[in-house]
Amino acid sequence: MPGARLTQQDRERIAAGLADKLSYGEIARRLDRPTSTITREITRNGGPTDYRPQQAHQATIQRARRGTPVPPRADTPPGSAMEEEFLERALRAGMPRIAAQVHLDLTLSEDGRRTAAELTRRLNVSPASISVAVNFLAQQGFVRRERDPRRRRDIYVVDDDAWYNAIMTSERQTLESARATMAAAETYGLDSPVGQRLAKTAAYLERVSLDVMESAERWRTLLR
Template sequence: MTQRDRDRIAAGLADGLAYAEIARRLDRPTSTITREVARNGGPAGYRPQQAHQATIQRARRGTPAPPRAATPLGGMEEELIEMAVGAGMPRMTARVHLDLVLSEDGRRTAAELTRRLKVSPASVSVAVNYLVQQGFVRRERDPQRRRDIYVVDDDAWYHSIVISERQTLETARATMAAAETYGLDSPVGQRLAKTGAFLERVSLDILESAGRWRALLA
């Protein structure tokens, strides 16, 4: 758990949030937040900087720190996860995605992801559903064992870009429709029309570029 995570826990406690809500905002199990607060002064006495330093001291003494749903990843992989989180992807989703990307054949079952990431099946399910919806991952069915296999292949980035830009195109066209409703000769209508035209043009350019360079993924 990072210093920033602990600062957010403290802010949540100050706002009177329940542990479950704090955990949801940090994309962590509720039990992790409960243990973190209990080990570091309780709800009334929790201080993020002191909690962070205490964890460092425990680690130096060889005392296990409050468990985090750890991955078998190194520093570079953790940095990639932080970059994905910074771009708006939920942390658990980023961890699942990266584990798939770094697998030998780009394939994992839900049970494998649960075991490797040491998280609940429900957490994996939520993450995978997001990845499938965004085109980063696809599902394949194992007919013999009646289970889903989650696959990230070389074409995944193309599909994710196409899905994203089609969503932006829908937004652009809805914006232009709103501009007509307000009237293209009104200030609001003109502003909306310019925004819609910009989004539409950029999205079409990106879709064209993605199709032109798709062969690089083959």
């Protein structure tokens, strides 16, 4: 039943769904549960890559015996299906879990700004984990750093251009791959089967990347 607690069998089915790379929504439909229930279950028990059904079930039993419910996570407040879906999609796209949490917290903050100390406190993770997450997001173009000269601390910012920057960063990396692939094609010889295959791949990657960058630039005004 949708309102009943998850059983050991339910958790085994969740693990099987994760192994089959099903979305949280699909797993929820197969178990006749809300997507928010499945998302909370997975995120509080290791995430999609480290979820273990037996350990998750035992942890739930122990919490019930202690009578102490799990405190709500900063990235998934109770009843916020939209935020849970946001986090799920980021994880499915390959973003590391803490990086996804940082990105979500910054995106939903009033002014899109947090210090490292604020992120550490809100997400209940170590400063080192925040540093790794922010470095990843900055490399991908999702956040930028600003320096507070008065307090001598960094402030992490997600602004209106975040997705534009992320897209452009990704496509520049793809262009680099296209050029490396073309260099490899020339090494093998453009008249050889391998060289021809690599040259076609390089041309495709280059054309798509340039098209995406042109489109991102053309529609950038929508972010302003």
